[in-house]
Amino acid sequence: MPKRTSHEESACPVARPLDVLGDGWTLLIVRDAFDGLRRFGQFQKNLGLAKNILSARLANLVANGVFELTPAADGSPYQEYRLTEKGRALFPVVTALRQWGEQYFFTGDEPRARLVDRAAGAPVARVEVRASDGRVLGPDDTEVLLP
């Protein structure tokens, strides 16, 4: 059976975004953008990623509306990659992945980057799936209805 190369016809909302997010670097570029990085050279330096690979990933993210290219805010000749509303809407995805990483990929006292609430200076709460009335839901409390 052939390997599918696209999920664009899938009825599943988990599958379709993976055409954009289905490689590890892409989510790290988005993570960097949440941390304030905007220029090709900044992403390149922080990720240590080959320029041709970074260039392809950024072009894909622009083509899919996650980033938009804008003139530099400081008037310099550089262009900046800024998250669109669609890109910023990945915040819960990246944060949920971050918390899973914190829980299972670090030992107790291992140094790690921490996401904190600026106002309180405290770690953000655990991202949870909830019912419309606020009950916390686990996988067994839910089901997927096919169209």
Added chain:
Amino acid sequence: MPKRTSHEESACPVARPLDVLGDGWTLLIVRDAFDGLRRFGQFQKNLGLAKNILSARLANLVANGVFELTPAADGSPYQEYRLTEKGRALFPVVTALRQWGEQYFFTGDEPRARLVDRAAGAPVARVEVRASDGRVLGPDDTEVLLP
């Protein structure tokens, strides 16, 4: 600069899990497991994925403690892939990705798979990032503190 092949030394909890989750099929295998699939043939049929690729992905997920291999619940000779606690803890990640997909990868009336609360039969609430006191946080309300 060489392409890194592993994020295992990274201090970032977003990066480390991507060694496990950094390809599109892996999260779809986990999605299928949340939907109750447990056998190689079930995953293979549902994903339409080449057996050698599926086999490699499942082996990786077992090696990383997301799945465990267990004897079939019905006493048949098949082995079953069951999500561990670590695997089940991906529920908020998959659900946040699902909701992003619903919002940006489907037109208004396009048929889609829907995740519902079994008790209420209603769609689950939007997954949000919150402060410890319950305030909803956006990316600009947070910052990452490096170790």
